[in-house]
Amino acid sequence: MRSYEKSYDWMFLVDSGRLHDVQRQCLLDHIEDNKPNFTVVGHADVPEWGPPTEMADDISDKGTPTPEVMYRWFDTDGARSIWAKQQFGLISCHLDYHVQPPGGIVFDHADVQGELTRLWRGNNLRPNTHNKKHYIIHISDWSPGHVWLLHDQAYTGWKAGEVMEMPWYMTHATANLNNNDRPASRLIVTGCSQD
Numbered sequence: 001m002r003s004y005e006k007s008y009d010w011m012f013l014v015d016s017g018r019l020h021d022v023q024r025q026c027l028l029d030h031i032e033d034n035k036p037n038f039t040v041v042g043h044a045d046v047p048e049w050g051p052p053t054e055m056a057d058d059i060s061d062k063g064t065p066t067p068e069v070m071y072r073w074f075d076t077d078g079a080r081s082i083w084a085k086q087q088f089g090l091i092s093c094h095l096d097y098h099v100q101p102p103g104g105i106v107f108d109h110a111d112v113q114g115e116l117t118r119l120w121r122g123n124n125l126r127p128n129t130h131n132k133k134h135y136i137i138h139i140s141d142w143s144p145g146h147v148w149l150l151h152d153q154a155y156t157g158w159k160a161g162e163v164m165e166m167p168w169y170m171t172h173a174t175a176n177l178n179n180n181d182r183p184a185s186r187l188i189v190t191g192c193s194q195d
Contacts, residue, residue: 002029004167007130010192014117023110026169027151037150038166044087044137046161049080051099051139051185084189088135092116092125093191097139100146100176100184108149108173116190127192129168136164139185145178 004026013019030037084095094116100106111134120127136148138158148155148164150172155164166172176184 002033004030004035004169007128010117010127010129010132011121013129014112019112020110023169026167027110027171030167030169031151037153037170038148038155038164040158041135041163041165043161044163046137046139046187047080047083049097052097084187085191088133088189088191089193090133090189090191091194092120092123092127093189094119096188098186098188100174100186102145102176102178102181102183104174104176104184106174108171110169110171111190113190120192125192131193132168133189133191133193134166134168134170135187135189136166137187137189138162138164139187140183143178143180143182143184145176145180146182146184147175147177149173149175 003022008022013022080095081093084090084093094113113132138160141160142156142158146156150166150170158164174184176182
């Protein structure tokens, strides 16, 4: 059995300090097996939610030439979180509305989900890596210069409402390199399913 096929207890990975090592091994096995780094899983009809209006603190890497604009919802009872849970069959989730202006860059990283882990811990949830989900729902159509980089594969050409899923261990980066003032807008839903 390959490392990415195993079901790891998320809280154990975090508490034992093994999260980064297991993420790295899963990614190495994934690459060796030539697996796709993302999957387009369908379309979501997103309600008309206004875009973020205030810069969230500590979102951008110090080397980012244009600060990121991100608005977050952490609750499990709000209308937006309820919509995401119903849309994807989740028992708990974290929903971000992310607007990336032209020149915006999110450098390559693998998510550790610190805030979501604290939410799970506070609700006595013990998700595993099989039921941990990571969805991207595009709010706006792709425009030349918008790109997701998922390890060695690029994701472009999406339409508004398109839903992409990536494995929990996948390294990723995003950029908006267009020169026509079109931001890249998306919802990022991370959570655990009822499986």
